[in-house]
Amino acid sequence: MTTNAILAIDSVRQANLNSVLDDERWRAVLSRDSERDGQFVFAVSTTGVYCRPSCPARRPRRSSVEFFLRPEQAESAGYRSCLRCRPKSLSGNPESDQVKAVCRYIEQHLDESITLERLGREFGQSPFHLQRRFKAVLGISPREYADSCRLHQLKHRLRSGDNVTRAMYEAGYGSSSRLYERTASQLGMTPDKYRRGAIAAAIRYTCVDSPLGRMLVAATDLGLCAIHFADSEAELLEGLKREFPYAARKRDEGSLASWVETLLAQLGKGKSAASTLPLDIRATAFQRRVWTYLQSIPFGTTKSYGQVAKAIGKPRASRAVARACASNRVAVVIPCHRVIREDGSPGGYRWGVERKQALLAMEQEN
Numbered sequence: 328m329t330t331n332a333i334l335a336i337d338s339v340r341q342a343n344l345n346s347v348l349d350d351e352r353w354r355a356v357l358s359r360d361s362e363r364d365g366q367f368v369f370a371v372s373t374t375g376v377y378c379r380p381s382c383p384a385r386r387p388r389r390s391s392v393e394f395f396l397r398p399e400q401a402e403s404a405g406y407r408s409c410l411r412c413r414p415k416s417l418s419g420n421p422e423s424d425q426v427k428a429v430c431r432y433i434e435q436h437l438d439e440s441i442t443l444e445r446l447g448r449e450f451g452q453s454p455f456h457l458q459r460r461f462k463a464v465l466g467i468s469p470r471e472y473a474d475s476c477r478l479h480q481l482k483h484r485l486r487s488g489d490n491v492t493r494a495m496y497e498a499g500y501g502s503s504s505r506l507y508e509r510t511a512s513q514l515g516m517t518p519d520k521y522r523r524g525a526i527a528a529a530i531r532y533t534c535v536d537s538p539l540g541r542m543l544v545a546a547t548d549l550g551l552c553a554i555h556f557a558d559s560e561a562e563l564l565e566g567l568k569r570e571f572p573y574a575a576r577k578r579d580e581g582s583l584a585s586w587v588e589t590l591l592a593q594l595g596k597g598k599s600a601a602s603t604l605p606l607d608i609r610a611t612a613f614q615r616r617v618w619t620y621l622q623s624i625p626f627g628t629t630k631s632y633g634q635v636a637k638a639i640g641k642p643r644a645s646r647a648v649a650r651a652c653a654s655n656r657v658a659v660v661i662p663c664h665r666v667i668r669e670d671g672s673p674g675g676y677r678w679g680v681e682r683k684q685a686l687l688a689m690e691q692e693n
Contacts, residue, residue: 382412437499466644531579550605
């Protein structure tokens with residue numbers, strides 16, 4: 328047999344193999360098989376877009392589809408990434424990737440009614456299965472995630488100077504009654520008062536030296552709202568101003584003296600008493616659950632992010648726990664410094680890893 332004949336046979340065999348693989352891929356596309364996400368993408372010639380197999384969009388005709396192993400190959404062929412399923416954002420974990428896709432969908436439809444039934448139809452899953460998977464990854468339900476996104480948008484727009492009505496609709500709240508019903512407990516005040524920097528509830532603050540550098544302690548009439556560390560007082564005051572841009576911020580060493588003394592005693596002498604101080608903090612339901620557990624971690628001990636997640640009944644939400652720790656505004660009283668990585672390394676800390684290490688060392692010595 329000649330060389331040309333052998334090459335021709337090999338070519339036919341490869342074509343047959345490719346055809347079989349493409350048939351398998353097409354079946355995965357038709358069934359929206361999320362387990363095949365990351366293994367290939369399919370491109371549609373009539374739209375010029377390529378997608379992951381589990382993309383919730385309507386299925387194209389088979390004659391309009393071609394397959395590529397990687398997004399880069401599809402883009403080299405002239406296709407662009409689908410904005411709905413975001414095939415380039417895959418992490419290699421189909422379950423977490425689909426949850427990310429659900430998150431992006433929620434973020435893009437905050438001004439609409441996003442029910443579990445609607446999400447189930449969009450992503451080809453039963454509402455029960457979608458919610459269970461979502462909570463397993465993030466620790467909160469899709470509805471709680473949507474509420475959190477709306478609140479974040481609302482706060483951002485109020486701080487930027489939008490009036491309450493404009494901020495309300497831009498953030499996706501359908502009515503003022505819904506806005507006040509959903510945000511009263513989360514903001515700790517009405518949206519209008521928040522916009523004015525809580526001017527009706529003046530913020531008292533003081534700055535003192537501490538073993539970890541300059542420390543700012545701020546409070547409303549309800550309790551402590553900020554305990555921050557920085558290298559300079561100017562940095563501390565700028566941070567407080569960013570959080571409450573229009574507040575009646577007033578320096579007041581006298582009324583805060585006993586609380587400052589308690590904090591310094593814990594930092595300098597290893598006395599665990601700061602957790603008894605009153606707080607005035609805003610939090611999502613998940614953040615509050617994490618922060619409450621952090622306050623139960625004994626002085627001088629640590630927990631991993633994964634251990635905290637398991638302790639609050641969300642064993643797969645370690646990343647969400649880390650985000651909750653990073654959102655903590657009251658250092659020491661909510662001891663997020665006691666949460667470390669699984670390998671024993673300190674992990675991140677809002678006020679610097681060096682300060683976290685210093686806190687841990689101080690607690691373990693006493």
